[in-house]
């Protein structure tokens with residue numbers, strides 16, 4: 001995708017790794033989750049046992065992978081990384097599980113997309129540190145029990161609602177990551193700029209923070225784009241002016257909406273008269289997968305008061321019409337959500353995405 005989304009593009013992974021916090025103390029904001037994790041890890045380390053399995057949920061780019069790596073680093077353990085869609089057969093998962101060393105962390109990203117047979121294998125591994133590997137087919141098939149060393153599973157999901165009950169119940173600690181406030185992203189940007197050796201002014205950082213959709217990955221990515229601009233067309237310092245100019249070039253608007261976000265709102269308003277319209281129809285209208293629209297665009301658009309999910313479909317709020325420079329159509333009171341004129345403190349800590 002060309003737009004500045006929360007998905008990580010190939011080739012940008014190294015850039016992300018450079019600024020990725022390695023320890024809990026370096027992890028910015030999310031104080032509640034940090035505190036809870038700190039207790040969980042220290043308690044387990046004190047007892048000399050692996051901590052309970054951990055589930056991290058929240059939209060892309062808020063720090064789930066980072067936290068999984070931090071858990072392993074704090075425990076001084078090894079980490080194996082895989083993802084739900086990568087585990088096609090339960091045998092693949094059995095091979096990973098039986099090769100874990102005592103105390104290892106197994107990180108499964110997008111755990112809600114794991115195939116059913118593999119999920120069932122995971123249940124016994126999580127609970128009893130044992131897996132039954134089935135050899136052969138039909139009546140001659142036999143289950144061979146194999147031991148798994150005590151380990152900690154860290155699962156990450158952008159769709160915790162899709163996890164089955166039995167899976168969710170096997171996690172001893174569940175953390176939901178919230179969008180970040182502008183102040184938090186400001187801190188994060190100063191930290192990243194220091195690591196990257198990029199001079200940045202206070203107002204330059206605040207400008208980027210305000211357009212980062214509450215998401216660290218986007219903040220870091222915008223910083224790299226503004227750095228390019230500052231180095232090529234300025235004196236190398238990220239200032240308010242270079243930030244504004246660069247973000248204009250990259251089509252990131254004052255609220256941080258990118259091309260896809262605006263395409264979604266524009267389709268809603270122009271093609272469907274503001275909705276309601278179903279997710280799949282909306283996704284076709286913008287040429288994207290429904291999952292991308294639902295997981296990448298919508299959480300922010302809903303939180304910003306620009307889009308509402310109703311039982312009859314997606315609806316553009318009055319604030320969305322106004323943001324696109326259109327007059328909202330007159331409607332009977334209560335017929336269409338008004339949203340909110342996006343406030344200046346869009347990301348203040350008390351305005352959390354429900």
Ligand SMILES: Nc1ncnc2c1ncn2[C@@H]1O[C@H](COP(=O)(O)OP(=O)(O)OP(=O)(O)O)[C@@H](O)[C@H]1O
Nearest residue numbers: 016019020027028060061062063064065066216217
């Ligand atoms: N609290 C934080 N403090 C500092 N940097 C952070 C924080 N959270 C995330 N980041 C940075 O944001 C980037 C994205 O984080 P990460 O890859 O952990 O997100 P994610 O939630 O796992 O996303 P996805 O669901 O797409 O895998 C990382 O490069 C990391 O450096």
